[in-house]
Amino acid sequence: MASIILLFLCLIIGILLQKVKTFPKNTSVVLNQYIMFIALPAMALHYLPKIKLGFDLLLPASIAWISFGFAFILFNILGKIFGWSKKLIGCLILTAGLGNTSFVGIPIIQALFGDEGLNTLIIVDLPGTFVVFSTLGILTATLYSNQKKSNESSFLKKMLTFPPLIAFLVGISLAILKVDFPESLSTAFKQLAVTISPIALISVGFQLKFKTYSKHFKFLALGLFFQLILFPAIIFGLIYGILGQNDLIAKVCIIEAAMAPMITGAILANSNGLKPELSNMMVGYGIPISFVTIGIWYFIIENVMI
Numbered sequence: 001m002a003s004i005i006l007l008f009l010c011l012i013i014g015i016l017l018q019k020v021k022t023f024p025k026n027t028s029v030v031l032n033q034y035i036m037f038i039a040l041p042a043m044a045l046h047y048l049p050k051i052k053l054g055f056d057l058l059l060p061a062s063i064a065w066i067s068f069g070f071a072f073i074l075f076n077i078l079g080k081i082f083g084w085s086k087k088l089i090g091c092l093i094l095t096a097g098l099g100n101t102s103f104v105g106i107p108i109i110q111a112l113f114g115d116e117g118l119n120t121l122i123i124v125d126l127p128g129t130f131v132v133f134s135t136l137g138i139l140t141a142t143l144y145s146n147q148k149k150s151n152e153s154s155f156l157k158k159m160l161t162f163p164p165l166i167a168f169l170v171g172i173s174l175a176i177l178k179v180d181f182p183e184s185l186s187t188a189f190k191q192l193a194v195t196i197s198p199i200a201l202i203s204v205g206f207q208l209k210f211k212t213y214s215k216h217f218k219f220l221a222l223g224l225f226f227q228l229i230l231f232p233a234i235i236f237g238l239i240y241g242i243l244g245q246n247d248l249i250a251k252v253c254i255i256e257a258a259m260a261p262m263i264t265g266a267i268l269a270n271s272n273g274l275k276p277e278l279s280n281m282m283v284g285y286g287i288p289i290s291f292v293t294i295g296i297w298y299f300i301i302e303n304v305m306i
Helices: 002-017 027-050 055-082 086-097 105-113 116-144 152-160 163-177 183-193 196-207 217-242 248-257 263-271 276-304
Strands: none
Touching: 002 105, 002 196, 027 116, 027 163, 027 183, 027 196, 055 086, 055 116, 055 217, 055 248, 086 116, 086 217, 086 263, 086 276, 105 116, 105 196, 105 248, 116 163, 116 248, 116 263, 196 263, 196 276, 217 248, 217 276, 248 276, 263 276
16 A cells, blocks of 8 residues: 555656756656666666576566557558558557556556566566667667668667666576575665656656647547557457466566556657657656556456456
């Protein structure tokens, strides 16, 4: 209960801080950089070496890849049928195809499943969401914004110097070798990781913007329907209906599949001119609405997957 109270309290604090003039406009950027460069790598270095590797981790690692693949196919098909612009298609792929599996996902998974759920989340997040974002996401933004492709060395450098990815590679290597950091250092990593939830939610609250009218509302509804309802239903059907899996890993995967649009995905769309208004709306409306839809999905899995 305390985790859920903290979740909403930090979100409200972030929204209220928008009105405090002493906080600079780039406050959320600084908070996000702290999470990406310090807290998230620390979480990877604490949890990954303790994970027992097995084929059961292939499912959580594939969630983001499946989501992005479905979004790419669906919105390209719809775009051709209805004559959408490349920028609109690219925006929907980036915002509906990438879930907020860390900034929003971490506090929600922690609140619903405790620290044990984070072992699965980190597999969904790092080799999944962040690798997809760093590779297919950047490639999609480049192609659909009609920009020239970045040279391969620059693209590879960006990916290999991405701090969470570096931490993932170190952590997964230690897991393979069955080696962990000294207890004192691992505890220090955990204490840094604990800061993710409150800071991430304050950052999210600080960035939330709402528009009362926009010509993009129908595309907003379509994108959020895919992100919050259709895709988690597909994953639910795959995991429970076909694979018959109903353990903690399965439940975390379904909830992670139901996360709102990724903030950094929307930022990537904005910076490449892919319908900035729509991408901001996907995050601004998607995150609050997702609290309701995630609650519904949690009710479903807790009452069906027994």
